[in-house]
Amino acid sequence: MELLAKVESALDTIRPYLEADGGNVSVEEITSDNVVKLRLLGACGSCPMSIMTLKAGIEQAIMRAVPEITAIEAINLTDIDDPAAVMPNQQ
DSSP states (O other), X not given: OOHHHHHXXXXXXXXXXXXXXXXXXXXXXXXXXXXXXXXXXXXXXXXXXXXXXXXXXXXXXXXXXXXXOOEEEETTOOOTTOTTOOOTTOO
């Protein structure tokens, strides 16, 4: 199975939780050294807890399912102190 397909399959296991909060994630790139670059979508893109979502949820799911991946990076993480950041369902 192709690397991208494995990563997408791993993401599909957690997408329902992201979607429940009005968010999602898309794979932008898998680099030659097996780093997955993700874009956080919807509420996940502007939530100050997105770093936690990335580390505790997304990263764990991918690393467990696809051991050849070396790192996960989000290209649009919202800093937890960003004044524009909003919690899901609090807009």
